[in-house]
Amino acid sequence: MTGPAGVAGPAGVAGDERLRRWRLVLGGDGPDGTGRALTGRDAAMDGALSSLYGGGGRGKDRGQARAAGLGASAPSVARWLGDIRTYFPSSVVQVMQRDAIDRLGLSALLLEPEMLEAVEADVHLVGTLLSLNQAMPEETKDTARAVVRKVVDDLEKRLATRTRATLTGALDRSARVRRPRHHDIDWNRTIAANLKHYLPEYRTVVPERLVGYGRASQAVKKDVILCVDQSGSMAASVVYASVFGAVLASMRSISTRLVVFDTSVVDLTDQLDDPVEVLFGTQLGGGTDINRALAYCQSRIARPADTVVVLISDLYEGGIRNEMLKRVAAMKASGVQFVTLLALSDEGAPAYDHDHAAALAALGAPAFACTPDHFPEVMAAAIERRPLPVPDRSSTPR
Secondary structure (H helix, E strand, O other): OEOHHHOEOOOHHHHHHHHHHHHHHHOOOOOOOOOOOOOHHHHHHHHHHHHHHOOOOOOOOHHHHHHOOOOOOHHHHHHHHHHHHHHOOHHHHHHHHHHHHHHHOOHHHHHOHHHHHHOOOOHHHHHHHHHOHHHOOHHHHHHHHHHHHHHHHHHHHHHHHHHHHHHHHHHHHHHEOOOOOHHHEOHHHHHHHOHHHEEOOOOEEOOOOOOEOEOOOOOOOEEEEEEEEOOHHHHHHHHHHHHHHHHHHOOOOEEEEEEEEOOOEEEOHHHOOOHHHHHHOOOOOOOOOHHHHHHHHHHOOOOHHHEEEEEEOOOOOOOOHHHHHHHHHHHHHHOOEEEEEEEEOOOOOOOOOHHHHHHHHHOOOOEEEEOOOOHHHHHHHHHOOOOOOOOOHHHOOO
16 A cells, blocks of 8 residues: 555554644645545544644645635634634644634634633743733623633643742752851761762761851841843743743742833833733733843842842833843843843744844844743753753854
């Protein structure tokens, strides 16, 4: 038996399954050259795919895809959303939703409650809703908030415990006294830190490095300022930054400030107890003035040696470039730990301004993309003032 494109397939059930999959991949009407017509659930799956991607080649333009059966009306789109949730796993549903919004221009339909109730909520959908926030009618806002809250709650469950544990350990280590007096020595940690210096012939450990107890009297050990670009391309990063901001704010040993910016600057610190309110306080889209945002953050730094500033931006600066770089240099010279994240998301390699990233790297502030799962390690390194664990060296300008 020979499959499509001259690929030989095994006989029997396995060969039939191979042809079935090829038929679903190729789309089109009837057997479409595979000799395998679709029936039942397979035909329904193919119909859902064709409604979005068009018959035949699955890559047709907007008009052809629209003509294939997915009209720009809330009832038909809501039915289609229900169908794809029936036939495909959640990860595939989210991709198809994003494609529908991009290919068919369905963003406006998300302003209708029945549409919001039908979608599979994810970070990208939240970003789209936030970009539509100003145009959203009152009758839709409650439904939109419920969708956003579901995503935020899921993210907090996934990220909060590990973030708190990682940063608590980093704060504990950074607070330990490295040259303690005798009565301040933490003997358990000192022995653990010096096990490689064990002398078996004397059955003893030579403590080359003493570890003392933490400075318990210091109520707030670190100040963290999250400075987040809210231009349209940073939507997913804004969502994750808001969640992490709420997690950090819940830790007594960290004083957290959240600043979002485009061409203006908004301090959302007083809303950090509810990341949903933070997100609806953002205004995705517009220009970018990083220099102005950093000027505001710089004015809020009281203890430079105990402050971490995290700039989350693609670095497409619309403000004064030289002033931006001078501010970063001044903050670093004062003792601030400065971290630049080109993106805080799972979207892969981001687009960013390579010249600005290289200039920051020359100042000792390398810019790199960071996934949400890697963010706690980056923050822990910054708190402990050790080299940042850049996840992908190829994305870091040199």
